Amino acid sequence: MKRLAISALLALSAGAASAQDVLHIYNWNNALSAETAKRFEAYCKCKLVQDYYGDNEEMLAKLSAGAKGYDMVFPTAFAVNTLLKQGKLQPIDKRKVPNWKNLDAGYLKINAPFDPGNQYAAPTVVTLTLLGYNETALKKAGVLDKANSWALVFDPAVLARIKGKVTVLDSQRELMSAALMYLGKDPNSTNSADLKAAADVIKKAKPYWAAFNNQSYIKELTVGNIWVAHGYSNDLFQAQQDAKKAKRPFALAYQPQKEGNILAVDNMTILKSAARPDLAHKFIDFMLDGKNAAEISNQIGATNPVTTAKAHFLPAIKANPVITLDPAKGRYIPLKDLDVKSRRELNRVWSQVKVGG
Structure with missing residues (x-):
């Protein structure tokens, strides 16, 4: 999952919880606000203790190295599959999670x-990889009509009008996937010919x-x-809000691209070694409550998989078509994990992209 852009720092108090009533979670950096965490502590009459990671690989490596003491982790969908193959997760007892009914069936289908069978993971935070842009500047440059397409960052004829004003993610999976979608190919393709075609697109666009x-x-x-x-x-979303607060003389916008977008679904999961699966189930049910789920979208602009959250969205959030997107509409595709051979091939092509002309 990506860096979640909120400034709240987690400051948790033990309260009156007894020593054994502690839920230990290994979570994304800044994924849970202090206010939400404190409300959960009051709800469960327990203490919530968090360690943090900023990358699925970091989390998987730590667990593989034998890290102990965590009850829950929050993997992106492909990493859920990795943890299942390693036998590290226990099923969620949905009888203990009455708010499971609030989950959008579209996200459960994406997770499946x-x-x-959607047995081990409950969606909690959803983000898209897409294009953000200066609407005012692109209109003046005559390319605003291209903002709904990956052509905005890959077509040299379009880029010639905005040369030096474009940045792309320094991520082999994300950028190669975007180029593959631009070409009408599977963004998870590891076919050598497809990867070469995507690399060629990137090489032609890179000078701009x-x-x-x-x-x-x-x-x-x-x-x-x-x-x-x-x-x-x-x-x-954060860039858009920051520009508004600073009263910049231009408008920022962002939208999905017609060829498709990478969608990341982060999930609540319970480790098989959890000391307090009872508290973990309480946490999942708490976060699937509409009001609690809505805080994530209201604070960080993440898309929300909880249908009852929308009633608690701030007006600007409710009006945002990316945050309130319907997963059944559009081409929203999760990244798949890669085997060793495919990773090696992708690394080889990516090295050529980065060092080549």
Whole structure:
């Protein structure tokens, strides 16, 4: 999953909870607000203790190395499948999660290839990888009509009008997948011919880009230094809000691309070694309550898999078509995990993309 752009720091108090009433979770950085965490502690009459990671690989490596003491982890869909293959998860007892009924069936369908029967994972945070852009600048450049297509970052004829004003993610999976979708191919393809075709698209577009950028594209877009950013929906939401607060003389927008977008579904899961699966079930049920789920979207601009959350959205969130998207409409595709051979081939092609002309 991507960096979730909120500033709240988690400050949890033990309260009156006894020593044994503690839920230990291994969570994404800044994925849960202090207010929500405190309300859960009051609800369960327990203490919530969190460790953090910023990447699925980091979480998987730590668990594989023998990390103990966690009750829950929050893997993206493909990493759910990895944990299942490793035998690290226990099924969710839906009798203990009455709010399971609030989950959008569309997200359960997206999760199903990674979690057959939707037995082990409950969707909680959803993001899209798409294009954010300076609407004002693109209109002046005459390319605003291309914002709904990956052509905005891959077509040299379009890029010639906005040269030096585009950044793309420094991520082999995300950028190669975007190029594959632009070509009408499966974004998870590991076919050598498909990867070569995607690499060729990137090489032709690269001279027009300002940078590969994972770290500062929010700021660069917000201040107007770049006009187009390939990034994550919650980050682009933050850029849009920051520009409004700063009263910039331009409007920022973001939208899905017609050829398709990578969708990341992060999930609540219970480890087989959990000391307190009872508290873990309480946490899942708590987070599937509409009001509690809505705080995620209201604070970080993430798409929400809980149908009853929408009633608690702030007006601007409710009006945002990306945050309230219907997973059954559009081409929203999750990344799949790769085997060793496919990873090696992708790494080889990516190295050529980065160092080549």
